[in-house]
């Protein structure tokens with residue numbers, strides 16, 4: 081079983097859902113983000129947030145995946161002050177929805193004053209609502225941006241064990257782990273972070289507070305990144321319990337602090353969900369324990385993402 | 387609040403209290419008191435937001451006495467498959483009603499607009515309990531258009547609202563949509579009472595579309611065809627009676643039995659065994675729905 085803790089499923093096809101389910105992904109988390117193009121009205125933001133905790137959750141359930149989301153104002157759109165103010169008004173309303181596992185993905189893009197303002201306000205909101213935080217670290221000026229994200233979170237007295245720093249690489253992982261934060265790695269095709277590099281990271285740093293995700297979205301990305309990386313780790317003789325932590329237990333522990341994602345959700349879902357929302361993972365029906373070699377099913381031999 | 391709403395709220399409160407004793411239960415009662423006192427919008431959505439966190443989402447597990455009480459409080463109300471969070475959330479919505487229909491509707495619309503999927507199901511299930519029922523027709527029709535089957539069924543199944551408030555066009559499209567999305571017809575309240583010639587025609591045309599595509603037709607479809615069958619429909623039913631699966635044949639026989647046309651009786655005479663059972667009302671539409 082795998083948890084993919086960073087997926088923008090609204091831009092993925094039903095084929096992706098089928099392949100993910102076949103490969104053993106039981107749950108995915110959809111962070112609120114931009115859409116590749118900035119929104120210009122709060123109304124479209126409202127519909128987007130309703131979509132990720134509405135129709136997309138339903139769609140995932142049809143394919144046997146449990147779907148969760150994070151709620152937040154992303155760093156890019158934080159630069160539109162009028163929009164940002166209006167979005168901040170409505171966030172509390174969504175942050176308590178069922179299956180919202182964190183405030184996120186928030187943080188810095190170009191590290192502007194407005195990004196900083198809304199990052200801080202949302203850290204406070206997370207504290208107030210007892211929710212974990214998913215931090216999107218910038219793709220440019222990554223190391224400084226990552227250090228700053230953590231410094232500001234600590235300045236606002238967030239417990240680092242409630243904060244996931246996402247999109248790490250070899251240059252940031254040590255700082256993140258040393259400060260007690262969770263270190264997530266998005267496996268991207270092309271340059272940013274391939275899954276062979278991920279294997280090396282687990283070899284070097286072990287599996288404590290480390291996990292990987294696909295960050296699949298509307299760009300070139302691979303929704304099977306987590307199962308593929310698991311299989312690659314297996315072939316590299318990484319211990320089974322480390323693989324399980326990096327691809328399942330750690331994201332569950334980090335986002336599980338919200339109380340909104342638990343193993344029972346897919347192993348033994350509430351009756352009301354079985355009747356309405358969740359078509360179930362046939363592999364897991366009837367309380368069977370999942371197959372150990374599940375990761376191999378549905379994942380072709382082309383495992384490397386680089 | 388109208389009397390039905392008050393009686394329903396009393397029942398909902400008792401069922402929540404029974405299902406969630408202790409801390410969750412006292413939190414619930416505090417929120418109810420707050421809702422009665424005229425809450426701010428923020429207080430209402432915080433209560434709604436925390437409902438699952440505080441109370442869980444286990445089934446209410448209502449017994450037959452409860453269901454009798456429900457249909458006494460509000461004729462047609464059938465909460466047999468409701469969960470505790472649904473009961474609690476609707477209690478909050480009902481308790482916050484201050485007899486101002488327009489304001490209640492505006493608030494409800496706002497809740498629908500920012501609802502997650504569980505809340506959508508809940509708020510649609512609540513339709514028969516809201517004051518000023520006529521004000522919510524457009525909203526109910528929106529739910530019956532949903533691409534999400536559980537939302538559609540929250541309006542269409544075990545819910546007296548559509549049979550009471552939908553006009554013929556809305557009704558017919560709801561029934562047709564049920565077949566389209568693979569929902570059963572039997573849990574639709576008033577299915578027989580609201581059947582009509584226009585629906586009969588839509589359904590027969592739909593059956594022909596399915597046949598042309600080589601796809602099966604739900605035996606339940608014929609239930610709304612029989613009482614209004616015209617000559618063409620009788621031809622269709624005769625065909626099903628001859629060549630259908632066992633369940634389809636039983637459905638066709640029941641449908642023909644419901645028709646007063648002489649052609650229907652002639653058709654039945656050609657299948658005496660099926661006709662005999664159909665005359666006795668066997669196996670019945672509920673059983674056919676179960677079997678299909």
Ligand SMILES: [Zn+2]
Nearest residue numbers: 111113185295
């Ligand atoms: Zn993302």
